[in-house]
Amino acid sequence: MAKGQDNEMCFRDFLSKLNEEYSGDRIKPLKFLLQDCLSNSLLARSNINAFDLFNALQDRGDISPTEANLLSEIVEVTQLKPAQNIVDAYTKGGVKRGKGLSPYRKVLFAALTGVTDEDMRNLRAFYKLDQYGFGNIWDLVFHLEKELLLDKTEEKIERFAGKLNPAAKKKILDKLATFKGVKNNVQSTSSTEQAGLDAGTDVPSVPKELTSKEFKTMILKTSKWYQKGDKLTMLRLLFKDKIDDSTKHQNVKSLFDDLMASGKLKRADYKVIIDMIKITDTRGVLEDVKSLSDANKDGNITSFSAYRQTLMEMGKVLSPEEAKEVGFQNDVSDDEYTDQWSLILHLEKTTNVFADGVEGFIEDLKDIGLHHVALKLQPIANK
Template sequence: MADIDDKMEKFSELKADLSKYYKGEKYTWLQILLLEHLPVADITNKDFIAHNLFNKLEERGDIAPSKVHLLLDISKVNSELKKAENLIIQYIKNNEQSTDDYRQLSQYRTTLFKALREVDSEGFSAVIANYQLEHLKFDNIWKAVLHLEVKQLLVNKPDKIKKFARCFEPRAKDILLEIGVEFEGKSNKHKLDQSSSDCEDHPPQEKASQSQETRIKEYLKKKQQELYKDFNKLETAVLEDLDIEELFTDLKLVQSSKKENKEKAAKQNRSQHDQKEKIPKTLGETLKMIKDKNARKIIFTGKGGMGKTTLLRYITYNWATGKDKTFSDKIVFLVNIRDLQAGKKILDAIIINIDYLETFTIFMGTKNDEESVQLIKSFIINHGDEIILLLDGLDELNQGAGNPLVLFTNSDYKNTTIITSRPENTAKFIDKCDVHVEVNGFSETSIKNYINRYFANNNDLAERLFRKLFYNRHRQEHSVSELCSSPLLLLMICKVWEESGNLPDDLSDLFKELICCTLNQYLSKGNSDENKSKIASIERMPTNFKTAILALGQWIYEGLKTNKLIIDKYEFRNMFEDKSIVDLALKIGFVYKNPPLSKSDKNEMFAPPHKIPRW
């Protein structure tokens, strides 16, 4: 009985905490999202707040202490509700529930919400004018749409959606054209697509003559950009989430092109100064060189922890957001090579990461998802010059998986391929590539710039750290300054310096300090009820932390034998009887949550934040 009371109390606390996130405009979001779950009288009750709506959902049995997936689904519709989402996920984990099956909102509801996020002020004004709502004085699109839905002026029927879609620019309109099919069927989708063509920038005749290939390209490009537009964030366990722009890595160009490689002897006669001037130092300059020379086979090599994965994510993010125009007219696919299973090829990995097959099938009017897969594969193969493949981690290729080398050796492949790898076993790729770029991590100048940004409010602390790192480095075989070329190690070194104002000269002592610093960051977030005081030394580390670190070390040790450093939470938990130790090991800051390459991938994967350079 006490256990039941405890669960009810925690559930009540969850509802109360969530209510804080749904105020003002966000409360209207909640009203719209719950229109299919609660009576209109409850939705429009002026005396209600979010907590009242949650109570009504509980009364109807839609949510309960062991049933909160509807709340999770609602929180996932907008990144602004990330804190609410994290709160629910933590509640689910604490109650040993699964986060897999959370889809409780209809396709119509989520897609309508997605379209409304794209509506600008002109679209809002058009809705007010077309539906003659001027007298109601709505101050945003959400309140106007709530009114339209309550009055049944906007429902999931083609004629209603068509009228609504006429108010908007193409981006919001295209999203709207994806709905109206969940209950109405594909034929109505095509009727809607045709009947709304008069609202578009192109006349109906041009729309009708648009080639299938163009429609496929536009749809794939739009969906891939939506997937990658948030790829600038690196989710950490105990630190603030990092922006990859802050972990930008300088590059050293080793070989610019085949032609220039053949002229190497002639170049050796030039001065050292002239050669340095021709070596790109930034990613932007390197990408420009790749585009100018129409290079199609590019390999980035570098030691572990130098930022190769971050680089690919940065390229992907800049393409998705339009911040870089190098590949603006292409479609980008990012693939983790470690995900290639035995017998599978790169194309298979691309398809696995596509989580919008259902809407693609509707958009193209294919019979089923299988036909859609063949259509996408055919497009990628036949339109290689419009495809950019970013392949991360050649050194993590599984035995029996398709070797990406064929993309470098077979002239039939016209796509641009950028592949990353540690330097080992890359000779064949380097021999066949058009461009080879060595990723060296942070340069000395970059390290200083990063330190200055980190200690922006304390110039003296920044200057003393820089002197500490570089004053006596030539007297030591392996100095602390060498570690700073790894962006994430530099971040941790800054944390240690900020806490203590001191760095050990001995690398083993430094790593002990880094471990204590990481654990103290975890404790400072209020993550432990048992351990309140700071950990002064590694010898005084609490037993539960030691056990968790040893468990993590055991996984990494076994992974090194099979070249598998990524941690699958499900497999990791199965290694130990005490699941709480595993959960703690993944929380305390020594591994980072690996973001999935598709929204449908619910596996929880973690990776070490740094891989120590090999001297």
């Protein structure tokens, strides 16, 4: 067995063991700690387990067989001894230092572990959440962050902390100065989105030219990675404007073949793949396909329109339950789509919901309480 395959299997075994430790109710604080990393649509799934979350982190490139710092910090702040033993055993041979939890997330987690039943009653009453019946602090805070009622802004932190017991309140407010001036993760435009939606004052980076063999190897390995990750429907939506009928493709390689046949993807210019990685936030592919390392470099996204990118941002925050609500609101039956990506694609192709711009659709989303989804469409409103 190749060394790379051996490392991958060892890593999967490591993640499986951690998954067992973060099962049941223990997944709730894990979800909270990953809210800066993963989308609401993923975290909101009721049947998701820790292994699914770890897979998503690996897709993003946040963890890998040689990078487990994020997981190490998670087990440290959750103080789960068996999980700590698992991480210590895996990292004994040495792993790279890399992305960890933000100071904000760690401080807030420490404060929330000291929340009382009285705090919960105060929070539900203050934020008018009694009707939702939140029984634990993790689900309640997930709702507040998703609806932008709590973020890193000073006013919202103070308002939230003011409803907690003195000890929990002190933990947050003592660290408040650390967060002042830091833009909210949810409200601020991501670097990926900003790069594509800006006017484009920077000269776009051009990836280095590959040999014929290197290019074919890149195509094969990249298509296999996205196919294995079950990301075909997401790519169908992304490439809709570049392929006559993206839904006809039953695998990722076929979709890439279509792009090559039309000249939109070629050995001397494969920036469409680099931009694809940035937009979909799937830098985990770089672990397998080293020739795509240019996806880690700065540079404007030029292969996809602002409109297309914005629809992708919408898909990232739309949970399965919310997708059903949007489908119902727009007379789309459940059997006409499989996930949020195919729903958005269906709305584009078969309804008039975007025909005259997205303003009406945005108002419809707000009417059913999906303000966080409506927010993602604002960059293309009134354009």
